Amino acid sequence: MPTKIVLNDDQIPQKWYNIQADMPTPLQPPLGRDGNPIGPDDLAPIFPMNLIEQEMSTERWIDIPEPILDAYSLWRPSPLYRAKEFEKALDCPVKIYYKNEGVSPAGSHKPNTAIAQAYYNKVFGIKRLTTETGAGQWGSALAMSCARFGLECKVFMVRISFEQKPFRKLMMAVWGANCVPSPSEETQAGRNVLARDPNTPGALGIAISEAIEQAVDDPDTRYSLGSVLNHVMLHQTVIGLEAKKQMELAGDYPDVIIGCAGGGSNFAGLAFPYVADKINGKEIDIIPVEPKACPTMTRAPFSYDHGDEAEMTPLMPMHSLGHKFIPAPIHAGGLRYHGMAPLVSQLAVDGLLAPQSYHQKDCYESAILWARTEGFISAPETSHAIAAVVAEAKKAKEEGKEKTILFNWSGHGLLDLIGYDKFIKGELTDVEMSQEELDEWTKCMEGHPQPMTAGG
Amino acid sequence: MPTKIVLNDDQIPQKWYNIQADMPTPLQPPLGRDGNPIGPDDLAPIFPMNLIEQEMSTERWIDIPEPILDAYSLWRPSPLYRAKEFEKALDCPVKIYYKNEGVSPAGSHKPNTAIAQAYYNKVFGIKRLTTETGAGQWGSALAMSCARFGLECKVFMVRISFEQKPFRKLMMAVWGANCVPSPSEETQAGRNVLARDPNTPGALGIAISEAIEQAVDDPDTRYSLGSVLNHVMLHQTVIGLEAKKQMELAGDYPDVIIGCAGGGSNFAGLAFPYVADKINGKEIDIIPVEPKACPTMTRAPFSYDHGDEAEMTPLMPMHSLGHKFIPAPIHAGGLRYHGMAPLVSQLAVDGLLAPQSYHQKDCYESAILWARTEGFISAPETSHAIAAVVAEAKKAKEEGKEKTILFNWSGHGLLDLIGYDKFIKGELTDVEMSQEELDEWTKCMEGHPQPMTAGG
Numbered sequence: 001m002p003t004k005i006v007l008n009d010d011q012i013p014q015k016w017y018n019i020q021a022d023m024p025t026p027l028q029p030p031l032g033r034d035g036n037p038i039g040p041d042d043l044a045p046i047f048p049m050n051l052i053e054q055e056m057s058t059e060r061w062i063d064i065p066e067p068i069l070d071a072y073s074l075w076r077p078s079p080l081y082r083a084k085e086f087e088k089a090l091d092c093p094v095k096i097y098y099k100n101e102g103v104s105p106a107g108s109h110k111p112n113t114a115i116a117q118a119y120y121n122k123v124f125g126i127k128r129l130t131t132e133t134g135a136g137q138w139g140s141a142l143a144m145s146c147a148r149f150g151l152e153c154k155v156f157m158v159r160i161s162f163e164q165k166p167f168r169k170l171m172m173a174v175w176g177a178n179c180v181p182s183p184s185e186e187t188q189a190g191r192n193v194l195a196r197d198p199n200t201p202g203a204l205g206i207a208i209s210e211a212i213e214q215a216v217d218d219p220d221t222r223y224s225l226g227s228v229l230n231h232v233m234l235h236q237t238v239i240g241l242e243a244k245k246q247m248e249l250a251g252d253y254p255d256v257i258i259g260c261a262g263g264g265s266n267f268a269g270l271a272f273p274y275v276a277d278k279i280n281g282k283e284i285d286i287i288p289v290e291p292k293a294c295p296t297m298t299r300a301p302f303s304y305d306h307g308d309e310a311e312m313t314p315l316m317p318m319h320s321l322g323h324k325f326i327p328a329p330i331h332a333g334g335l336r337y338h339g340m341a342p343l344v345s346q347l348a349v350d351g352l353l354a355p356q357s358y359h360q361k362d363c364y365e366s367a368i369l370w371a372r373t374e375g376f377i378s379a380p381e382t383s384h385a386i387a388a389v390v391a392e393a394k395k396a397k398e399e400g401k402e403k404t405i406l407f408n409w410s411g412h413g414l415l416d417l418i419g420y421d422k423f424i425k426g427e428l429t430d431v432e433m434s435q436e437e438l439d440e441w442t443k444c445m446e447g448h449p450q451p452m453t454a455g456g
Numbered sequence: 457m458p459t460k461i462v463l464n465d466d467q468i469p470q471k472w473y474n475i476q477a478d479m480p481t482p483l484q485p486p487l488g489r490d491g492n493p494i495g496p497d498d499l500a501p502i503f504p505m506n507l508i509e510q511e512m513s514t515e516r517w518i519d520i521p522e523p524i525l526d527a528y529s530l531w532r533p534s535p536l537y538r539a540k541e542f543e544k545a546l547d548c549p550v551k552i553y554y555k556n557e558g559v560s561p562a563g564s565h566k567p568n569t570a571i572a573q574a575y576y577n578k579v580f581g582i583k584r585l586t587t588e589t590g591a592g593q594w595g596s597a598l599a600m601s602c603a604r605f606g607l608e609c610k611v612f613m614v615r616i617s618f619e620q621k622p623f624r625k626l627m628m629a630v631w632g633a634n635c636v637p638s639p640s641e642e643t644q645a646g647r648n649v650l651a652r653d654p655n656t657p658g659a660l661g662i663a664i665s666e667a668i669e670q671a672v673d674d675p676d677t678r679y680s681l682g683s684v685l686n687h688v689m690l691h692q693t694v695i696g697l698e699a700k701k702q703m704e705l706a707g708d709y710p711d712v713i714i715g716c717a718g719g720g721s722n723f724a725g726l727a728f729p730y731v732a733d734k735i736n737g738k739e740i741d742i743i744p745v746e747p748k749a750c751p752t753m754t755r756a757p758f759s760y761d762h763g764d765e766a767e768m769t770p771l772m773p774m775h776s777l778g779h780k781f782i783p784a785p786i787h788a789g790g791l792r793y794h795g796m797a798p799l800v801s802q803l804a805v806d807g808l809l810a811p812q813s814y815h816q817k818d819c820y821e822s823a824i825l826w827a828r829t830e831g832f833i834s835a836p837e838t839s840h841a842i843a844a845v846v847a848e849a850k851k852a853k854e855e856g857k858e859k860t861i862l863f864n865w866s867g868h869g870l871l872d873l874i875g876y877d878k879f880i881k882g883e884l885t886d887v888e889m890s891q892e893e894l895d896e897w898t899k900c901m902e903g904h905p906q907p908m909t910a911g912g
Contacts, residue, residue, distance in 0.1 A: 002465035003529035009458035070540075073459035074831050084526075085604070103559060105831035107870065147828040148541075170873035173880055174827045371630045372603040375530050375561030414563065414870050417626035424629055 003084060004100075005246040007077035012069055013241040016234045019272045019343060021060035022279050025350050027230070027342060028451045030314035031304060035449055038314050045216045046223045048124035051117065054231040062234065064116075071115045071148055075104040076238065080246035081409075085373035092393035093402045095252065098409040099243050099270060102376065106171070108411030109266045110141030110226055113235035117224045118145035127220040128152035132182065132207030135161055135333030136168025137379075137411065138226035143177035154221075156182035156190075156210045159202035161333070167415050182207035189213050189310065203326070204337070205309025212312055227263025228307060228316075228341045236269025239408060244273055247406065254284065254406035256392050260384040261288035261297070261355075262334040264341030266410040272343075275352055288344060288355045289388040291363075293328040293431040296321055296340045297348050297355035299438060304448040305339060317451035318345040322441040328431040330360050331419030332380040338441075349453050358387040359430040364423035366390045367413070379411040380419050459540060460556075461702040463533035468525055469697040472690045475728045475799060477516035478735050481806050483686070483798055484907045486770035487760060491905055494770050501672045502679045504580035507573065510687040518690065520572075527571045527604055531560040532694065536702035537865075541829035548849035549858045551708065554865040555699050555726060558832065562627070564867030565722045566597030566682055569691035573680045574601035583676040584608035588638065588663030591617055591789030592624025593835075593867065594682035599633035609633035610677075612640065612666045615658035617789070623871050638663040645669050645766065659782070660793070661765025668768055683719025684763060684772075684797045692725025695864060700729055703862065710740065710862035712848050716840040717744035717753070717811075718790040720797030722866040728799075731808055744800060744811045745844040747819075749784040749887040752777055752796045753804050753811035755894060760904045761795060773907035774801040778897040784887040786816050787875030788836040794897075805909050814843040815886035820879035822846045823869070835867040836875050 020027055029037035040052045047055070054062065064072075083096040090096075101109040121129055129151055133139030139155040146153035155177055157169060162181035172179045182202050183190035189209040193200055200206075215223035225232065247253060257274050259267030267288045278284050290296055296319045305320035307313035318339045325338035340348075347353050360380070367383035369390075370376070378386060385407045396403040413420070422428050433441075476483055485493035496508045503511070510518065520528075539552040546552075557565035577585055585607055589595030595611035602609035611633055613625060618637035628635045638658050639646035645665040649656055656662075671679035681688065703709060713730050715723030723744045734740050746752055752775045761776035763769035774795045781794035796804075803809050816836070823839035825846075826832070834842060841863045852859040869876070878884050889897075 003526070004465060006462045006464060008462060009460060070459070105827075105833070144827075144831055148831065167870075167873050170877045171833065171870070174824060174833055174873070174876050176828055368630060371561075371600075372632055375600055375604065377561070377627060377630055414623075414627070417623050417630070420630050421626045 001082055001250065004079040004081045005249050006079050007242065007245060009073045011245065012072050012076050013064065013238050015061040015063055017237040017241060017273050017276070018057060018060055018062055018234055019275060020058045020230065022276050023346065024279065025346055027346055028317040030316050031449060032314055046212060048121050048126055048222055050120045050124055051231050054234060055229060065119065068116050068119050072238065077242045078103050078239070080243055080250070082250070083374055086370060089369055089373045090390065090393045092397040094393045094396050095404045096389060096393070097247065097250065097252070097254070097404070097406045099239055101239065101266065101408060101410050102412035106137070106141040106144050107414065108137050108141065108379065109236060109239060109269060109408070110138050111145060112238055112269065113226065113232045113265065114141040114145035115148065116235040118142070118149045118151055121222055122149040122151055126151065126222045128154065128218070129224045130154045130156070130211040130214045130221060131224045131226070132156045132204060132211045134158050134204050134336070135165055137334055139177070139179060140168050140171040141226065142224055143172040143175040146177060147175040153177035154214065155179040156184065156207040158182055158204055158207055159200070182210050184210060186210070187213045203309060205323070208308040209310040209312055227265040228339065230343055232265050233268040233272065233341055233343050236265045237272050239269035240271060240273035243270060243406060252404050255403045256405045257284060257286045258385050258388045258392070258405065258407035259288060260335060260381045260410060261290050261340065261344065262337050262381060264288065264344035266408050268341060268344055270408040275347060278352055286353050287388055288353055289384045290355065290357050291330050291332055291335050291384060292357045292359050293330045293433065294321065294336050295357050295433060296338070297345070298357045299433070301442060302345055302349050302451060302453060303445045304451055305445050307339060315448060316342050318342045319348065320445065322444040324444040325441045330431065331416065332360065332384060334381040335384060356388050358384055361423065361428055361430050363387040364420065364428065376409070377413045378409065379413040380416050382410045385410070457538055457706065460535040460537045461705050462535050463698065463701060465529045467701065468528050468532050469520065469694050471517040471519055473693040473697060473729050473732070474513060474516055474518055474690055475731060476514045476686065478732050479802065480735065481802055483802055484773040486772050487905060488770055502668060504577050504582055504678055506576045506580055507687050510690060511685060521575065524572050524575050528694070533698045534559050534695070536699055536706070538706070539830055542826060545825055545829045546846065546849045548853040550849045550852050551860045552845060552849070553703065553706065553708070553710070553860070553862045555695055557695065557722065557864060557866050558868035562593070562597040562600050563870065564593050564597065564835065565692060565695060565725060565864070566594050567601060568694055568725065569682065569688045569721065570597040570601035571604065572691040574598070574605045574607055577678055578605040578607055582607065582678050584610065584674070585680045586610045586612070586667040586670045586677060587680045587682070588612045588660060588667045590614050590660050590792070591621055593790055595633070595635060596624050596627040597682065598680055599628040599631040602633060603631040610670065611635040612638035612663040614638055614660055614663055615656070638666050640666060642666070643669045659765060661779070664764040665766040665768055683721040684795065686799055688721050689724040689728065689797055689799050692721045693728050695725035696727060696729035699726060699862060708860050711859045712861045713740060713742045714841050714844045714848065714861065714863035715744060716791060716837045716866060717746050717796065717800065718793050718837060720744065720800035722864050724797060724800055726864040731803060734808055742809050743844055744809055745840045746811065746813050747786050747788055747791050747840060748813045748815050749786045749889065750777065750792050751813045751889060752794070754813045755889070757898060758801055758805050758907060758909060759901045760907055761901050763795060771904060772798050774798045775804065776901065778900040780900040781897045786887065787872065788816065788840060790837040791840060812844050814840055817879065817884055817886050819843040820876065820884065833869045834865065835869040836872050838866045841866070
C-alpha cells in the first residue's frame, strides 16, 4: 500500500451528488415570517437564481460546469492518504485513511463551494459578492474564487478576529478582496450596533446582517454563504466521490466515516456519498464531530430556527442551540455556529449519523501526535475529527475488531498556530455547557414551528 | 493538456543525481585554515560520516534509502503544473510549467534534504541535531524531519526573526523542536556576542556559530545545514528528476529553466538534471535568480571564502559578497546569504548558468498577479523566480519566439504575508548595492586563496 493515492485531473467527478434524491425523510422546507414555506422568488434578492435552483433541486446528479472543473484542477482531485505513521503510534487494529483537503490555495475544503458560487454568480451577471467570515477561512476561499472569475469581493470579518487574526485578511488582500471589520459604518445594521455599543467585538450574526444588507441593496451584488445551505453541501460532495474511487483503488471500504462539523459542509462533502450506501443497506458508522462547547447535534433540539442572530434569514429545520447562542471562545472558530445544516440535521434525526463531541484539549493532543507522525499541522477544526479517529481506534482495540476508518482532513492549521502554542503552554481550558445554560440558550426558539421527526 | 501532472508514490526517483560526475570543471576542494584541502576527518565532529561521504562523492547516482522514500511519499512526487491562467494574463508566446514544492508539510522544498539528513544522522547513531534558521523555513523543515525519525532538534533562530516572525517557531514547537533566539546564553559564541552587545538583533553567522559549537561539544549531536553544501544539492535533485518524467508525460521539453537562489538548493534541485542535458549538448537557458540587494552571482567575485561570519567553516570556492556581508532587510529572508553553493558557483563560472537579479517590488507585483490567476500565494523567495518568468515571457514576445519555461515554485507564502501587506500599501523600497558598497563588503576576502576559473 502506498502512502497516498492520487488521481489525474480527468478523474475529478463530473457531477455533484445530491442527497435530497435519496433521503428517507424528505428535507422539510424553509419557512418565512408567516410560517409558510418560502419559494425561489423570496431568495432572489440574496442569491442568483441558478444557485436557488440547486438549493431546491431533488435531482440526484448535477453536472459540474467545465470552468468549475478547470478551477478545481488547481488542487483537485485531492490525494487520499493512508496514515501509516499515525497508525503505528496508536497501535490499534485499524487502517486509517484521510482525504487531504489542505492542498487547496486557501488551505481548506472551502474553495470547493466558493469556486462554484463565484462561477454561478458570474454567469448570472452578478458583479460583486458579499459575505461574512469569522476566523477568515471562508472569506479567504471566496476572495480567491472571486479573483479567479473576475468578481469584486466584500468580506465583513468579525471585528475581534479582524484585530486578533491579521493574516487571513492579508490573504484576502493579496487576492484583491475588500475585507472590513464588522460591525462597520457601511451598513444600517452595522451603524445600529455601533450606536448601541461602539466597542463591540462583533459577532457572526451581525456580519451576516451586514453582508445580506449590501447584497439586497444593489442589483449587481449577491450574498454568498460558506456552509449550512443545501447547495453548499452539494458542491462539497466532490470530496466523497473522489474518496470512493480512491478507496476502491486501495482495495478497501470504510467501516467508519468521520468529519468535523460546524455548519456541516466538510463533513457532508465526505459523508453524503457514503450515506447513500448506508441508505442502501451498507453497514457503516458515520460520525459528525463537534466541540463539547458547541454541542449542536449531540445535545440541542431539532427545531425550526433562524440562521442568524438578527433573524434576517428564513426559519430552517435544524439542530440548533438557538440563534442567540454566543459560543465559548474555543479555537476552532469554524465549529462555533449555533445551528447545523438542515440536510445533516435531518439525517441525524433519522438515525443515519452518530454524532460525537470532544473537548478542545483532547483535540490538540491528537493533532500534535498527528503532526509528529504524519507531518501535517491540522486546523483546530480538523483536530476534532482526529480526536474521534483516536477514540474509534481505541474502541476497536477494546472490542478486538479490525476496522477501516476514513476521515476528512479538512484543512491545515498554518494560520492557526496560536491555539497550539497555548495548548503546549498549558493555557487552554475545556468548556462544557451545563443543562441550565443549554435551556437558557434554546429558549429563543420557543414558539417556532416544529419540524416533523421520524415517525412524528 | 491538464492543469497538472501527478505521479504515483512508486514514481518517486529511487536515486539522487550527483552533478559532480558530469561537471566540465571538477569542483575545487574546501580548504582549511592552513590553505590545504580538508578531508573527511576534519568534518567528522560536525557531520556524520555517511553524509560526509555523500558530500565528497563523485558517483553519478546515489541510492535513496527506503525510509527516506517512505517519508518523501508524504508529499512527493510533487505535482507539475501548467500555469494556464497566468499564461493568459501575460499574453506572451510561452508555455509555463512549474513544480509545486509548497505541498510539503513545512510548505517548501526544504524537507527534501531535511528528511535525508535526519535519516542519515539517525542511522549513524546521532541523538540530536542542531541548526540555525533565519526566517524559519529551514528550522521548521528540520523540526518536522527530526520528529519523523525520533531525533531531538535544537534550532538557533536569529533573534530579530524570533521576535518578529513568531509563527514558524510555533510550527517548530508543534513538531517538538526546541527553538531559542540567537545569540543565546547557551553557548560561548552566544555569550561573547551578548557581552559585547546585549541588544544585538542577531545574525545568521552568529546562529551558525552557536549551532556548530553545540554539535562539536557533544558526541551525540551533529550539525545540519539547509543549503550550500554538495549533499544538500544532491538531495534536492528529486525535484528535477521528477520534473523530467512529468515534462515527458506533458510531451514537452523546456527551453528555459528558472529557480530562485539564496544558498542555491531549490534552484539546483530543479536545474541540475537539466544541466546534465546542457553539458551533453541540449540548448537550454538555465537561470538562477537572486535579489538585486544580494547580487551574489550577478556581481560578486568567485573566490575562496568562509560560509559564516565568524570564520568557523572551511574556505569554499564560491561567488561571495564577503562573509562579513550584512544584507538589506528585504523580505525574501532565504535569499540574503552572502555566498552561493560551490556547485552552483562553479557551473556559473563555466558559463552553464545565466544568473539574473530583480528588485523585490517587481517580485511582489509578479506574485500578486500569480495569486490572482493561479490561486497560490508564493513565498517571497519564490516570487523572484516568478519575476524572471515574466521577464522571459516578455522577451519571447519581443523576439517573436515561442518558448517553454519550467520553474521551481519553491514554497508558499502563508507565513510571510507581512511583505505582501507592505507592498500593497506602497511601503516597500528597492535596494541596489552601489559599486563602492560592493568593494567594501568584498574586502574581507583579500588574501584568500583564489580558485581556478575557466581556462585559468
